[in-house]
Amino acid sequence: MDKHTASTERNAPEVASVARPVLRAGRIRQALLFTASAVLLTLAIFAAISFGAKDLTVSTVWSAVFHYDRSLMTHRIIHELRLPRVLGAAIIGAALAVAGSLIQGITRNPLGDTGVLGINAGAMFVVAVSFAFFPDLPYGTLIILSFLGALMSTLLVFGLGASAPGGLTPMRLTVSGAVTAALLGSMTSGIAIYFDLSQDLAFWYAGGVAGIKWSQLKILAPILLIVIAWSMGLARSISLISMGDEVALNLGLNLRRIRLLGLLTVVVLAGLSVSAAGAIGFVGLVVPHIARKLIGVDYRQIVPLSAILGAVLLVLADLGARMANPPEELAIGIMVSFIGVPFFLFLARKERREL
Amino acid sequence: MSRSLGTGDTRTTKAWLVCFVLAGISFAVLVLGLNTGTIRIPPLRVLDTLFGGGSGRDHMVLFEYRLPRIVVTVLAGAGLGAAGAVMQGLSRNALADPGVLGLHAGAALGLVMYVSFFRDLEGSVALFIPLFTFAGGVVAAVLIVMLSYSGSRGIVPVRLILSGIGVASGLSAITLYWSLRLDEDTYAFTARWLAGSVWGRDWIHAVALLPWIVIVLPYVLSQTRSLNNLSLGDETAAGIGTSVKRQRLILLGAAVALSSASVSMAGGIGFIGLIAPHLARRLVGPMYQHLLPVAALVGVVILVTADTIGRSVFQSNAIPAGVVVAVIGAPYFLFLLSRTK
Numbered sequence: 001m002d003k004h005t006a007s008t009e010r011n012a013p014e015v016a017s018v019a020r021p022v023l024r025a026g027r028i029r030q031a032l033l034f035t036a037s038a039v040l041l042t043l044a045i046f047a048a049i050s051f052g053a054k055d056l057t058v059s060t061v062w063s064a065v066f067h068y069d070r071s072l073m074t075h076r077i078i079h080e081l082r083l084p085r086v087l088g089a090a091i092i093g094a095a096l097a098v099a100g101s102l103i104q105g106i107t108r109n110p111l112g113d114t115g116v117l118g119i120n121a122g123a124m125f126v127v128a129v130s131f132a133f134f135p136d137l138p139y140g141t142l143i144i145l146s147f148l149g150a151l152m153s154t155l156l157v158f159g160l161g162a163s164a165p166g167g168l169t170p171m172r173l174t175v176s177g178a179v180t181a182a183l184l185g186s187m188t189s190g191i192a193i194y195f196d197l198s199q200d201l202a203f204w205y206a207g208g209v210a211g212i213k214w215s216q217l218k219i220l221a222p223i224l225l226i227v228i229a230w231s232m233g234l235a236r237s238i239s240l241i242s243m244g245d246e247v248a249l250n251l252g253l254n255l256r257r258i259r260l261l262g263l264l265t266v267v268v269l270a271g272l273s274v275s276a277a278g279a280i281g282f283v284g285l286v287v288p289h290i291a292r293k294l295i296g297v298d299y300r301q302i303v304p305l306s307a308i309l310g311a312v313l314l315v316l317a318d319l320g321a322r323m324a325n326p327p328e329e330l331a332i333g334i335m336v337s338f339i340g341v342p343f344f345l346f347l348a349r350k351e352r353r354e355l
Numbered sequence: 356m357s358r359s360l361g362t363g364d365t366r367t368t369k370a371w372l373v374c375f376v377l378a379g380i381s382f383a384v385l386v387l388g389l390n391t392g393t394i395r396i397p398p399l400r401v402l403d404t405l406f407g408g409g410s411g412r413d414h415m416v417l418f419e420y421r422l423p424r425i426v427v428t429v430l431a432g433a434g435l436g437a438a439g440a441v442m443q444g445l446s447r448n449a450l451a452d453p454g455v456l457g458l459h460a461g462a463a464l465g466l467v468m469y470v471s472f473f474r475d476l477e478g479s480v481a482l483f484i485p486l487f488t489f490a491g492g493v494v495a496a497v498l499i500v501m502l503s504y505s506g507s508r509g510i511v512p513v514r515l516i517l518s519g520i521g522v523a524s525g526l527s528a529i530t531l532y533w534s535l536r537l538d539e540d541t542y543a544f545t546a547r548w549l550a551g552s553v554w555g556r557d558w559i560h561a562v563a564l565l566p567w568i569v570i571v572l573p574y575v576l577s578q579t580r581s582l583n584n585l586s587l588g589d590e591t592a593a594g595i596g597t598s599v600k601r602q603r604l605i606l607l608g609a610a611v612a613l614s615s616a617s618v619s620m621a622g623g624i625g626f627i628g629l630i631a632p633h634l635a636r637r638l639v640g641p642m643y644q645h646l647l648p649v650a651a652l653v654g655v656v657i658l659v660t661a662d663t664i665g666r667s668v669f670q671s672n673a674i675p676a677g678v679v680v681a682v683i684g685a686p687y688f689l690f691l692l693s694r695t696k
Contacts, residue, residue: 160693164692171517175692176689178455179689187682189675206531328539337525341525342525345518345522
């Protein structure tokens with residue numbers, strides 16, 4: 001990892017130059033932002049539970065959540081179908097957004113995202129293989145495999161980029177990530193086609209949160225929440241790294257250790273998310289940029305705000321995917337792409353660096 | 356490429372020889388491929404049937420079912436290989452590939468538009484399919500060029516690749532959304548198409564693809580001098596007397612036509628346009644009068660082989676050729692990426 005430090009210094013006009021953010025939002029502004037986004041998330045979750053194939057009133061939702069009654073059909077719909085789905089979307093959205101913000105900070109690449117860099121695709125490929133050959137694996141095992149898949153593609157992409165002459169430029173990382181994603185995605189669809197995997201086709205092409213069950217959520221949610229909290233602990237060091245290697249080195253930071261820890265965190269977040277919801281791209285790309293624009297360049301605020309906003313985005317995208325063309329469901333990744341792609345192109349246009 | 360420079364004559368002879376060998380390989384793979392699947396025809400019987408012998412059943416299977424698909428595969432392979440060679444020359448970027456740059460995603464959108472208009476992939480309206488995919492390819496190309504163009508610097512290579520990735524994702528999302536709005540089956544067809552399965556299997560599909568390749572490919576072959584000049588760099592090309600802007604636009608249009616028409620019948624197959632020119636350069640050097648025909652033939656060999664592997668090795672449920680190509684092609688791309696500056 002140290003090999004490319006020299007080269008990244010040469011081309012390190014910061015992420016900040018892309019977003020032109022407020023340098024650091026004042027205390028009051030920060031408090032307001034967090035309160036507002038938390039309110040927004042609550043509203044989004046309630047809307048997503050209420051609307052769907054069967055519209056429900058807010059009072060029904062309220063009583064179903066807080067005074068659950070097994071004998072009522074509406075309560076059962078909410079409890080068995082909507083709640084795990086919506087909560088799953090929220091927690092996975094948060095995880096993907098945090099993973100994106102970490103990777104953008106570590107690589108100083110404004111286009112960093114677990115989808116673009118092929119990390120999701122690695123996890124997805126392993127999930128497809130295990131569905132094909134060992135369809136009855138317990139979910140706990142699948143999580144571990146998914147994590148290993150994400151680890152494999154991360155090592156591949158970063159290893160390739162770093163071994164090249166000129167080192168790990170943001171451009172090279174993005175391209176090798178995109179090609180790795182194409183390769184693994186292609187193999188995933190090949191496996192899905194060849195083995196006639198009965199799972200909804202959309203899951204294999206653009207992810208989906210429809211199938212999340214309480215049993216999965218029970219394992220997934222605590223781990224993801226712990227890892228997101230742990231990411232906030234890394235945030236200070238990541239802030240320093242994002243200012244440039246010299247700054248970080250002068251402050252006595254162990255760059256290599258932080259980078260490895262950060263990447264490992266990203267791999268855990270991506271691997272776990274994919275195991276439950278397939279490969280959903282762009283959340284990790286778009287959300288950190290919005291957070292940075294709103295709250296400034298300090299990752300101690302960017303990471304938590306990204307978590308909340310990522311949850312909002314995925315809950316709304318899932319609601320949109322359900323409402324777009326009922327009774328059919330659109331893949332959630334397509335909905336996110338609609339929001340994410342224009343933004344990605346806007347950023348690509350601002351990219352001033354050469355190869 | 357460190358290659359001893361021979362005289363023009365020996366190089367041309369070598370190029371002819373390479374072309375001949377590649378054509379022979381393609382033919383051999385095709386004949387062997389006929390010996391797989393539900394109705395097998397052994398190689399000798401294939402040759403016999405081709406020259407007028409064979410039973411009536413062999414005749415029907417070969418000419419009605421197998422041959423149109425073979426023609427589609429051969430034409431599409433040639434189109435993709437040549438399109439890649441032209442794109443790499445135009446952008447002077449060894450990593451330019453119609454698939455990576457998002458042209459195929461545009462073609463896919465065109466295909467879905469066609470389906471929502473005509474709802475029929477079989478009848479004589481199928482002649483319009485390449486027209487729609489070409490329109491989609493042009494839309495994608497215009498978008499990518501606009502996004503990567505900067506007033507002061509022309510087309511910025513970094514932005515070209517990044518815009519390509521973004522445009523490809525965006526257009527694929529629109530395509531899948533639109534196909535799901537039509538019906539489940541179209542959605543499944545589109546998803547499979549995006550994975551790169553050769554689906555053109557009737558004479559109508561071969562006929563639809565034929566004019567695009569037999570008109571555009573010879574035209575591009577007649578332009579090898581401009582391609583040679585353009586790949587030297589704009590100043591040099593202008594100095595020699597090439598009208599750079601116009602030539603580049605026309606040739607880009609030709610490359611989009613070749614690749615969009617090819618994928619219209621063969622599915623969104625990436626990487627052929629990337630690998631074929633590279634292998635061709637290794638075989639016959641960088642001059643376009645040798646490179647272009649060889650790249651087209653390498654494209655044929657790759658697609659024919661990938662399709663045969665996908666259908667015969669994985670019996671009962673064929674794997675799309677695009678997946679086979681990606682498994683071989685992506686590592687090669689990554690290898691190239693790790694060596695270019």
